[in-house]
Every structure is written in C-alpha cells, then in structure tokens.
Amino acid sequence: MKNKLTLFIVIQAILIVILIWLLTYLGRDEFNNANDQNETKKSNTYIKKENGIDEVIISKAVQTNSGIKTDKIKPATHARTITSYGNVMNLDMLIEQKNKLNDIKSQISILKNELARDKKNYERFKTLNEDNKNISDKTLQESLVAFQATQANLSKSEALVDGLEQSIRSQWGEKILVMIQSKNHNDILDFLLHDKARLVRITLSNNFTNDVPKDVNLSLLDSPNDQFLAKYFSEAPQLDKNLQGKTYFYVTFNNKLRFDSRLIVSASQSMNTIESSKYLFIPKESIVWNAGKAWVYIKIAEDKFVRKAIETNNEDNDGWMIKEDQIKENDEIVLSGSQLMLSEEFKYQIKNENDD
Secondary structure (H helix, E strand, O other), X not given: OHHHHHHHHHHHHHHHHHHHHHHHHHHHHHHHHHHHHHHHHHXXXXXXXXXXXXXXXOOHHHHHHHOOEEEEOEEOOOEEEEEEEEEEOOOHHHHHHHHHHHHHHHHHHHXXXXXXXXXXXXXXXXXXXXXXXXXXXXXXXXXXXXXXHHHXXXXXXXXXXXHHHHHHHHHHOHHHHHHHHOOOOOHHHHHHHOOOOEEEEEEEOOOOOOOOOOEEEEEEOOEEEEEEEEEXXXXXXXXXXXXXXXXXXXXXXXXXXXXXXXXXXXEEEEHHHOOOOOEEEEEHHHOEEEOOEEEEEEEEEOOEEEEEEEXXXXXXXXXXXXXXXXXXXOOEEEEEOHHHHHHHHHHHHHHHHHHO
C-alpha cells in the first residue's frame, strides 16, 4: 500500500513537470511577439497622431543607423533671369540740343554785358538831360529804346534756354540735363557724345520690382550669344512705343553698336525682391513625391518629424523656392532619408490597417 502511494506521487510529479513545460513552450511565441512589439515601439519607427497630424517617431539611434540627416532651411539666394528688349539711342538730337544750348547761353552772356552797358548809358544820358538839357530828348529816347531792346532780347534768349532745357529733360531725363548744365567735365557724357560709349534704353515689365538691376547683359537680336555688359544710368522719361513697361537708360562702353539697333536684355533679380513674401530654398534631395505632390519632412523634436506638402512653381537646378508660410526659415528639414521615412510611414499605416 505504501509502495503504491509512493508510485502515485511520483507519477503525479512527472505530470506536473510535463504540464509546466507545455505551458512554457506554447506561451513563448506570444511572449516573444509582445516583447518584439514593445521593442519595435521603443527602437523603430511608428506613427503618433497629435492634434490630427501624423507625427513620425524615429529614435535617435535609428536616425543615425539609417543615415537620416537634417539641416536648417535658408532663404533663397537664387536670382532668376528676366529677358526684355531695348534699343541703342541715336544721340544726334542731344548733341544738337547741347550745342544750341551752349550757343544761346553764350549769347545770353553777351546780352547781359550789353544790357549793363545800355542801362549805364541810359542812366548817364538821363542825368545829363535833366541837367540843363546837356543831352537832347531824342538821344535820351534812343538810349532808352536800345536798353529796352537789349532787355527784350535777353528775356527771349532766357526763355529759349528754359524751353530747350525742358525739351532735354523730357527726352533724356534730369541726369543728362544736369550733366549738360554743369561746368565740370563729365567722363560718361563725354564718352557718349564723342562716340566712345552707347546709351541704351531698355524696357522692364511693370511687374518688375523697384530694385532695378545695376548691371544687365545686352546682345543683338541676330547674335544672342555675343553678350556685353551695360551699367544702370537713370530712368528714361519716354516709353518705347513698341513695348509695354517702364523704361531705363543704361550705358555700355561698346562703340561698335549701331544706333537704333534692337537688343535683347537679360536682367537678374533675386527671388526675395520679387514680392514682399520671403522665399526659402528647398534642396531637391529633401523632396519625396506622393500622390502627385512634393513633400518634405520637418523635424519638430529630437525624435519627431511631420510631413508637409510644398509648391513646385519655382524650380531651380538644385531644388525649389517656396514662399515662407507653414514652413519657416530655420525650420529643420530632412536632407537625406526622406524616401526611407515615407516608406516606413506607409508601412506602419498599412500594418495598422491590417491589424484593424
């Protein structure tokens, strides 16, 4: 009886050991799966929705191992090229006006001397006439007529100068008029009037900003590859009848150009001067494409990223320029690893959908 009891206890102990082993063996897969899920959440990529926005969570270690690199967004320094047209001004009229103006001013100088002489004679004759008629009334009257005639000629000449200067101002602008009026030598005016340089009038679109380019490249219509530099001179008072826009004078020290030649004008303008909005530069390696849109990943915390769509209207060789709006200057953008992040993001979303 005692031996049977002992045998029963041994058998029961063996069954308990077998049962424990079975429970351990069968439960290890579920334990490992749960542990793997926790480890994945701790070390790999997953999505967290915050205020309706999907945030991609990537640990620092995974970022390093995956080669994910970021940098701060900088303002766009790109200058776009704007093409317009211009023509070489014929300065024959200006030379004629300048010479005529100088002649009239010389005449005015003579008339002023004559007026001073005639006035002095008239006043002397008047004194003598009043002093016992030492000068006859006829002689006094003749001196007065001469004085008045000289005065009228002087006024007429001064009016001609005013009209001629206004004509120069309306055709060539205030700057050229001031150069002509000045007694000091001016190299640019001298070069223009002595066939050493050319004055070019160009037309820029009315949409062009107030920051008129200091330098432009010019080329003939039939030789677009042969370019030469022109420097900003002044605003041009008259419009080009063949073109719409604002007109400006530029000077080029190329005396081989024929007067009245039509020219192609290439002008550069920074993106940040086109509008009041600031433009930012997005490098092409940051862009990922999905559903016909361009996207970038912005780092918002040490291990958090959000995906944002960008406009692709202003493309450059190295990327795109966008207006500063939801994306700001100095935001941290993913430079490398964007495609990997997009793949991981959609992989996680598909996995969640399958789990549901």
